[in-house]
Amino acid sequence: MESGTQVTCRYAGADLEGTYITDRDGMAVIKLNSGYNIGVDPSCLTVAAPPEETVAAGAISVRQDTSLPQLSIISTGGTIASRVDYRTGAVTSQFTADDIMRAIPGLADIAQFRSEVLATILSENMTPAIWQTLAQSICAEIKNGAEGVIVTHGTDTMAYSAAAVSFMLDTPVPVVFVGSQRSADRPSSDNVMNGLASAAAATSDLGEVAVVMHASTNDDTCAIHRGTRVRKMHTSRRDAFQSFGMGHIGSVAYPSLDVTLSADAVRRRPDTEPVLAAKLEEKVGLSTFYPGMHPDVIHAFDGYRGLVVSGTGLGHTSAPVIDAIRSLTDAGTVVVMTSQCLNGRVCDRVYDTGRDLLAAGVVEGEEMLPEVACVKLMWVLGQTTDTEEAARLMATPLRGEFTRCSENGL
């Protein structure tokens, strides 16, 4: 039976009228005229009328104010750009600029928008190949006059993508990643506030890749995080995103949408062209050390060009794992040590273990987040085949992914 068919169901001694929606576990789900859905035995249904032609929700056209700054929205999928089709249960992410402007009415007062649907995927299905296409698209939009680019993205791997674009693209204008933690179909969704704040950040004086998301559980401020310093730290809260090793680089007040940038934020450079270096080495791994880890886990990366190890404390692993790492570096793999602590800098010169790791050829990952080091290593190995040059680049801050001096945190 087709979704939307008007049906009658003889049930509980009465004729229930409703709309057939779908089949679920052998039951016919019908929407009663009261609005409630129930699942009933399909044999009780009789067709009353074929599906009604529904008017597409997108029929209202959206006004674009040509006197406002030009922004581009690139959609990759994820919660902020998804809409559940309740009849089929399928998630659609075909979000045009019009769709997004309809969903977030205040956008039209901030800028004029072009849009592109680059992908309609859940963020766990993101790949380095899509990062490359994404960086190319962003670069093309900027060359085409976009004064800022908004990338809508699933939150789970948004920080990886933001880091990847940070390394691949030297941008003179804001490139803002934004998502939502609560789905757009609920009145309490964070999509509106995050969306408006991302547009405000994209028209601001910012000149780097950033993530804009709720700063607290209140609907009061969005934080602007540097794309190479940010991490999702909660599965479901609005304020899941936090900056590491530095404070966030700016904030957007809500509902005023006033943008404040910190002294650290890279500023917009109006007369500069974007520079794209989108090549990535995909044979790069990331592994977390744990007590009792078998060296075979490290050996699984034999043949990889790079490996980031998330070690304990200042950057350590057990002795058997050090041997395995040595065999990798001997074979030409670049191995970078980061810390599971997330906060703080790696130093492999304090304890013997660290010195052994250095002797085994490990590169200290400074204060980089493990996943940022992984993405950076993909990019570095995409730029050079020389392991010494790769090690030098890994130890050099390129996009603010670490600083020479740790913030005093006071």
Added chain:
Amino acid sequence: MDFDYAALGLKAGIEIHQQLDTREKLFCHCPTVLRDVAEHNGEFFRYLRATVSEMGEIDRAAREEMMVMRPFSYYAYDTTCLVENDEEPPAPLNPEALELALTFGRMMGMTPVEQVHVMRKLVIDGSNTSGFQRTALVALNGSLPMGARIESICLEEEAAQRVEGDTFSLDRLGIPLAEITTAPDMHTPEAVKEVAAYIGMLLRSTMKVKRGIGTIRQDVNISIREGARVEIKGVQELRLIEEVVRREVQRQVNLVAIREELLSRGASVDEQSHDVTALFKETGSAILKRAKTIHAVCLRGYAGLVGCEIQPGRRLGSEMSDYAKKCGVGGLFHTDELPAYGVTEAEVAALKAAVGAGPDDCVVLVADAKKKVVCAIEQVRRRAQMAMDGVPEETRKMLEEGSTAYMRPLPGAARMYPETDVLPVTVTDVYYNGLVLPELLSEKADRFAAEMGLDLSLARQMVYSRRCALFEEAVSRGVKSTLAARTLLGTLKELSRDGADVAAVPDEGLLDLLLRVENGAVAKEAIPPVIRALSEGADIAAAIEAVAPSISREEVRAVICATIAERDAFVREQGMRAVGPLMGVVMKELRGRADGKVISELLKEELAKIT
């Protein structure tokens, strides 16, 4: 005021919302306890906005709530979690709550839904952090002995309670609620009350529903033939139901009469409103003087009707004011009530002249910031226009003593869409038919009277009491039913009247006390002071020791002998007749430390020795 309800074509139905006394909330594992707002350990605020439903529409009620963007504040507690904060997906539907709702269904002969689907019902007045209330239809089509049909039972999550203004407390959010909806089968106010009381009795029979004010709320749907369906939300007390129905009928009758009058006068509402700010530059009315903008609209042919009372304390003007308040203004003025509130006769004349109003017309004024005023005047026009159609369909809230005020339009089905985060639950026939039904309280009262010899009215009081289960337990363990009932109803009530916190007395303490009294270890007379000590936190042993330290038969005998010796002449003169008078003296001396039966027995023995 009473009406011929049959002639008016009164139809009424009720929705009963009953909080369930489950261990956990409906969609999370937090306890279902209410807290003192002073105990909150966190606070946050959010905005809500209406979203398009699955059918591509925005619900009209939700759209109206959105006219003003309001920040809603929420108090969180150490007994609430991220689900209440709308920051974590819901847990599966609480099986204990579902079982209870289905049990109600069986008690009313209903058919369960084979596969229960949880829906989201859009509610963006701030009472739910998510902007929707989760609700599931669980059973259909039942009936009550008095003939009323039960249309449905839904299992819903309770809303957050408003603290004040736009601040809400999260402790109540998510407590399971059974919503029982009757068909519009009641035709008199008395019938509405009778059905509500009966359903209340059914619910309480399970002994698994919350008790106390606010734990059961009735929404009443009322219409008369010439009127329209109006839903009155949140009648918390049974005693007010009849009055609410009567007053709504009165309102509808009066609105219909106003409609007839307006039509006969050829009334109309001006399309244009007028900026009359300048007229009130020098006014003595503080409100008008303070306002940035004052707009006026002329309602032609409305004179005398806007100020006409349609319910006790409510006029057509109050209805217009309710609509205007949706735009954030405080209220309105109209010429049916002016001059007053510092507005002079001259100002009224100038106002009428400015808008071209004649003697049959009424002018309505709204004063505030311009944006609010423009919005509010439009609402006044809307409501005035509706008066020519009679009674608008709407949702209303109850005011004190049974009059009502406009809340929002009746919501439509467009506000319902599926809760995609909760999986459907299948209800099998085997499960449903296997549910154990409780004894109805009405039957239980009859049984108490028949089996235990309790007076029927005492039995009825007992079954409705919070301590009914304790009563049954005590009687089953050998406590006399009259002792148990008198203690649990009379004594507790008296102590409560004297200021003791009897709710704090644990059931175990009362049971222990009743058993000791029954066994003669504690005197009946000691019951009140022991319970008072229990209410102050003492344990049973300490309470008894403090109030009525145990005393041996020999000590009792000693007191009796001393008493007799002091009254030697009297005793010799009265002989065994002295038992009565001496009982009182000894009892007073022992202050409840010994049982009256024992005292009487020993007193007789000692007197017998002398006489």
